[in-house]
Structure formats: structure tokens, C-alpha cells
Amino acid sequence: MSEEQIKSLENQFEARIARDEKIEPKDWMPEKYRQTHIRQMSQHAHSEIIGMLPEGNWITRAPSLRRKVALLAKVQDEGGHGLYLYSAAETLGISRDEMFEQLHTGKAKYSSIFNYPALTWADMGAIGWLVDGAAIINQVALCGTSYGPYARAMVRICKEESFHQRQGYEIMLKLSQGTQEQRDMAQDALNRFWWPALMMFGPKDEDSPHTAQSMKWKLKRKTNDDLRQQFIDQTVPQAELIGLTVPDPDLKWNEERQSYDFGEIDWDEFWQVVKGHGPCNKERMAARVNAWEGGAWVRDAAMAYAEKQQERKTKQVS
Amino acid sequence: MSTKNWPLWEVFVRSKNGLEHRHFGSLHAADAEMALENARDVYTRRNEGVSIWVVESKHITASNPEHNGELFEPAQDKVYRHPTFYNLPDEIKHM
Numbered sequence: 001m002s003e004e005q006i007k008s009l010e011n012q013f014e015a016r017i018a019r020d021e022k023i024e025p026k027d028w029m030p031e032k033y034r035q036t037h038i039r040q041m042s043q044h045a046h047s048e049i050i051g052m053l054p055e056g057n058w059i060t061r062a063p064s065l066r067r068k069v070a071l072l073a074k075v076q077d078e079g080g081h082g083l084y085l086y087s088a089a090e091t092l093g094i095s096r097d098e099m100f101e102q103l104h105t106g107k108a109k110y111s112s113i114f115n116y117p118a119l120t121w122a123d124m125g126a127i128g129w130l131v132d133g134a135a136i137i138n139q140v141a142l143c144g145t146s147y148g149p150y151a152r153a154m155v156r157i158c159k160e161e162s163f164h165q166r167q168g169y170e171i172m173l174k175l176s177q178g179t180q181e182q183r184d185m186a187q188d189a190l191n192r193f194w195w196p197a198l199m200m201f202g203p204k205d206e207d208s209p210h211t212a213q214s215m216k217w218k219l220k221r222k223t224n225d226d227l228r229q230q231f232i233d234q235t236v237p238q239a240e241l242i243g244l245t246v247p248d249p250d251l252k253w254n255e256e257r258q259s260y261d262f263g264e265i266d267w268d269e270f271w272q273v274v275k276g277h278g279p280c281n282k283e284r285m286a287a288r289v290n291a292w293e294g295g296a297w298v299r300d301a302a303m304a305y306a307e308k309q310q311e312r313k314t315k316q317v318s
Numbered sequence: 319m320s321t322k323n324w325p326l327w328e329v330f331v332r333s334k335n336g337l338e339h340r341h342f343g344s345l346h347a348a349d350a351e352m353a354l355e356n357a358r359d360v361y362t363r364r365n366e367g368v369s370i371w372v373v374e375s376k377h378i379t380a381s382n383p384e385h386n387g388e389l390f391e392p393a394q395d396k397v398y399r400h401p402t403f404y405n406l407p408d409e410i411k412h413m
Contacts, residue, residue, distance in 0.1 A: 027383045073363075080360050087344040090326070096346060097323055153343070160364070299348075303322050306349035 017217060022148040025091035033217060036210070037147050038092050039108075040219060042099045045085035046110035049103075050284050052078045054118040055127060063121060070167045071124060077164065081157045088149035104289050106276065113196050115278030122175055122182075122189035128168015130190075130197040130235065136161050137231050138201065146218040169238065176242040183243070190239065191247045198262075199270045201228040207267075232260050326375040327353040329360075331367035339371050347372075 001009075010030055016023070023029055052075050059075065062068035086096055102108035113131050118124065139161070142154045175186035202224040205211055214220040222230075232251075239246050250263030272278065324346040330339040342361045347353035353372040362370070381389060397403045406413065 024383070026380060076359075076363070080363065083345060083360050084343055087326075090344070095323070299324065300322075302348035302352065303324060306352075309349060 014216070017146045020218075021146075022151065023146050024148045032213075034092050036214070036217070036219065037150065038089055038094050041085055041089040041092075041150055042094070042102065043109050043111075045082045045089060045099065046103045046108055047114065048078045048082035048085060050110045050114045050288060051131075052082075053284055053287055054114060054116075054280075055124060057118060058121065058124050061121070062124075067124075067171070070163075074128070074164050074167065077160050081153075081160070084153040084156060085150075088147075088153045091149050100292060104285070104292065106285070109274065111200060112270065112273040112278060113193075113200050114284060115273050115280045116192070116196050117280050119192075120185050120189060122172070122185040123193070125168050125171030125175060125186065126189035126193040128164050128166075129172055129238070130168075130193050131200070132161055132164040132168060133235060134197050134200040134231050136165060137227050141221045141227060142219075144218060144221055172244070173242050176244060186242075187244055190244050194247050195265060195269075196273075198228055198232070198265055199273075201225075201231065203267070203270070229259055232262055236260055324348050327357075327372045328375050328378060329353075329357040330371040330373075331357075331361055332369040333366060334368055339369065342366075344375060350374075 009028055013023075013028065013030060013033075023033075055071060055075050055078075059068060059071050062071050086099060089099065090096060099108065103110070113134075118127065136158065139154050139158050143151060143158055145151045145154065172186050172189075175182045202208060205223045205225045208224055211220060211223055215223070236246055236251065248263045250261065252261045253259075254261045273281070276282075325348075326344055327347055327350075328344050329342045331342045332339045342357075345353065345356050345360055347356050350372060353374075354370055357370050357372055361367070393399075
């Protein structure tokens with residue numbers, strides 16, 4: 001294809017997106033659109049899969065059967081969400097194995113929030129309430145994204161995640177009505193997860209070089225800072241309702257903006273964790289690689305069994 | 319390490335009797351039986367279906383969007399296939 005032809009295709013493509021038309025797997029798309037989507041969708045899928053680890057760790061220690069079935073269901077949902085997203089990413093021509101390879105070698109990232117440890121039962125509450133709460137805000141914005149398979153996966157995920165946040169908040173609510181020790185535990189979990197949750201929306205707009213392009217492709221429909229503000233505004237009253245204090249001395253209602261002003265985020269910490277120096281980066285990756293390698297014989301055995309069955313069927317027919 | 323990867327399957331789910339099977343997504347599985355079981359876990363965790371079809375993705379032949387013109391444009395100028403093409407008096411009933 002000549003450069004002129006490509007330019008013309010690109011113009012038609014941008015016009016389709018501007019008209020709010022969806023892009024489907026076999027449609028022509030600029031290479032950069034394909035690559036950006038593979039990167040974002042696979043990172044999103046990896047986040048779901050790694051996100052199973054901090055919570056999976058608490059399933060056997062859930063304080064009641066009610067909490068245990070809820071946590072099991074939530075972790076299973078996250079596995080399911082990872083699978084929706086991997087499948088959607090595969091429609092862009094990357095294989096599942098390539099994506100796993102990128103995750104396991106550290107070439108692909110996942111959400112930094114999962115590199116923080118889940119130390120107490122209250123962390124299950126804080127994660128559901130804050131981490132899933134932040135994820136929902138990001139994901140609702142993505143339901144209208146231009147790439148059809150991604151948008152469809154997002155719609156399913158958003159429908160399912162509402163329970164994740166509610167079960168988390170319920171855990172916090174119960175603890176906040178409990179003994180002093182339980183209330184302290186809930187406050188401590190909020191203290192540790194508040195700032196990392198704010199970082200989930202990514203760098204400030206002025207430090208986010210891809211924002212303009214991503215907004216144009218509707219891969220982002222609101223900027224990082226807008227989404228972060230929305231999260232703060234809706235979460236602060238939820239904390240107040242159960243008597244917990246948001247660990248930010250600069251947090252203050254701004255009457256004029258009808259929004260909360262908040263303190264400076266520690267971006268050094270953010271970049272440290274992104275670069276692999278968070279409290280649990282190594283542990284998470286080791287658990288993931290171990291599961292993949294340890295499960296190899298099961299995958300091989302299933303494949304060998306399927307082939308044998310197929311052979312037997314073919315023989316019977318002939 | 320694994321030498322062979324599980325093939326890709328497309329999943330179709332009937333939400334309830336009376337409705338058609340609709341494409342829900344895809345997944346990897348070693349064989350059809352496992353594809354059905356995985357589809358149950360991945361796509362119907364909340365009573366989304368009463369029946370599942372799985373078909374290996376390689377067996378699906380898809381039209382190419384680049385040929386959309388020759389495939390679908392011929393239908394565009396055939397307005398006489400729609401009831402509104404026909405001019406009838408307003409007084410006419412039951413038609």
C-alpha cells in the first residue's frame with residue numbers, strides 16, 4: 001500500500017471513530033491503534049489475573065462461611081474477567097502464550113496496586129471497596145471505547161463488579177461497628193490502601209503522554225485526573241458514613257468547585273512500584289510463574305488425551 | 319514446557335428458551351467437552367444461559383469487511399423491499 005492510500009484509510013478510520021462507530025477485529029486499523037490496544041487490553045487482563053493473588057491468600061482464613069463464599073466468587077470473577085480480556089486481545093492477532101510470555105518476563109505491566117500486601121482481613125474490605133471501586137470508575141468509562149470486543153468485555157465486567165465493591169464495603173461497615181481492635185483494623189487498611197488506590201488512575205494528566213491519542217480513539221473517555229477526582233468525591237462520604245478517616249490532612253471540601261481538594265500524591269512511590277520495587281512485585285510474579293510452569297503437565301496431559309480421543313473416533317469411523 | 323497450545327473455541331449461549339444462541343466470547347480448551355465445561359464457568363456464572371454451543375474458531379468462515387461493498391451495497395438501493403415504498407391512501411385500514 002502506498003503512503004497516500006494509508007493516509008486515506010487512516011482518515012476514514014478516524015472519521016468512523018468520530019461518528020461513534022465501533023471497530024471490529026477484521027476491520028482495517030492503523031498499526032498503532034492495534035498495538036496500543038494489545039498493550040492496554042493485555043495489561044488489563046494481567047491485572048485481573050495477578051489481582052487474584054492478594055485475595056486468594058485470604059480465602060482459607062475468611063471469618064465466616066458467608067464471607068468465604070463471597071470472596072471465592074469474587075476471585076473466580078476476576079479469573080473470568082482476565083479470560084474475557086485475553087480473548088478480546090487475541091482478536092487483534094496476539095496469542096495467549098505471547099501475552100503470558102510478556103507478563104512472565106516483565107515486559108508487560110499490570111496494575112501496581114497488586115504489589116501491595118494484604119496483611120489483615122480488613123484489607124479484603126479495603127480492596128473490594130477502594131480497589132474495585134477505582135477499577136469500576138475506570139471501567140465504566142471504557143464501556144464506550146471504540147474497539148468492539150473490548151467494549152463488550154467491559155460491559156460484562158462492569159455488571160459483575162458491582163458486587164465486588166459492595167461486599168468489600170460491607171466488610172468495612174461490619175468492622176467499623178465492632179470492637180476497638182476491629183475498628184482500628186479497618187482504619188489501618190484504609191490508611192494503607194487510600195493512596196495506592198488514588199494512584200490506580202495513573203499519572204497526572206500533564207505527565208501522561210498517551211492521553212491525547214487515547215482520548216481521540218475513545219480508549220479513554222475521561223482523563224486520569226478527572227476520574228481520580230470522581231473517585232475521591234464519591235468515596236470520602238462513604239468513609240465518613242462508617243466513621244473512618246481518610247488519611248489525607250489536606251483533604252477539604254471546596255464549595256466553589258463542588259469537589260474535594262486533596263493532598264499531593266507520592267509519585268516517586270508510584271514510579272518505584274511500576275519499575276518493580278514495590279513490596280510484593282517479586283512475590284506476585286514468582287507465584288504467577290510457578291502456577292504457569294507447575295500447571296504445564298496438566299495442559300499437556302489434557303491435550304494428549306484430546307488427541308487420543310480424536311484418533312479413536314477417527315478409527316471407529318473408518 | 320508445553321509444546322502444543324489448547325485451540326481457541328467460540329462460545330454461543332441461549333439466555334432462555336425462546337431466544338436464539340448468541341455469541342458470548344471465546345476461550346481455550348483441549349477438546350469440545352472441556353470447552354463446554356469452561357464456557358459454563360467463564361460465561362454463565364450468574365444464570366446467563368440454558369444452553370451452550372461451542373465451535374472451534376478455525377471452523378468459522380467470516381466475510382471480509384473489505385468486501386462489504388460488493389456483499390451488502392446491492393441491498394441498499396432496493397427500497398421496494400420495504401412496505402413504506404408503496405403509496406396507499408391514508409383511509410386504508412389493516413394493511
